[in-house]
Amino acid sequence: MPSWVFHDYWPWWLGATFFGAFVVGIWLLERRLLGVSGSYAAAIELTRQEDEAARRLDAADPQAIDDALLRATLEAFGPEAVAEFEKEMAAAPSDTAPVAAPRKLLPRSVHITFLVMLVVGGAISALARGTWQLRFDLGVVHEALTGGGVTSLLVLGFGGVLVGLGTRMAGGCTSGHGLSGCSRLVPTSLVSTATFFGTAIATSFLLEVLAR
């Protein structure tokens, strides 16, 4: 049996097949595109104003909205305007195709569930491989490149802020832009992915030079 079944990291073709199956599978099952940084935004941001407004409109009774609009029209323009409008509407052929309704936003608690289960998935993998270990660094390479100890932790915190600000500003990260976007040749995702791989490669070489 190959060593990657239980212990070693997966070969590239297995990981690639998984990513393809996962991204397309989520689309087919949920009609949603995988995007993890979006889940952070949904979980963390206090105001989802546009979303709240959309949800209120979604939840509202359409008949009640119609009635309110009709009342307002009667008050502003009188019954003649309404009669005229109804005559016009009856005469006009209704040839507008129904527009596909946009997916309802996932509740915040679903995003939080998804994020928490990423932790659990990582834990199960490490436990199954026998590599789970409570440790306070990211390994000797990270320690050597970032100064070690408290300095390394400060670098992690600072780098984390860049990840948070950057992915929120870009409107996507490795999953949303990288996998979901690039696979469909979406220009903004291609540009974003090329940029973050570019700056990551440049920064990594710089770390090597500085640490030497």
Added chain:
Amino acid sequence: MIGLHLRFAIYGLVFGFALARIGFGDFTEVHEMFVLEDFRLILTFGGGVAASTIGFVVLAKLSQIPRRRFNPGSVVGGGLFGVGWAVTGSCPSIVLVQLGQGHVSALATLAGVIIGVALYRPLHHRYLPWELDSCSM
């Protein structure tokens, strides 16, 4: 039909497990990808993009999938994210996978990510003229 929470719990579990099994939660592996010493992870990612393209073309009607407008932030934001990924080994999913693997120091990264996401939206609305974009599922 099983509940929404259960379904997304399963997706999170499967994704976290696979990311860890691929080795994306291992800083050394990620760094070796970025300094072009080891091509396994970049092939995994590139192959994953190609596999998704094939899957979308064969199994889904691509025209029905919403496309996104160009967002100027995808360049500047992507640039900042790349620097952060290089020094932490973490993208937004990976920091959680690292935590699951027992890497307590990933809490520092996670605190940073949460602060970054929480700060961004008000800063954007205060200083930037374009519409803020999100990839929210």
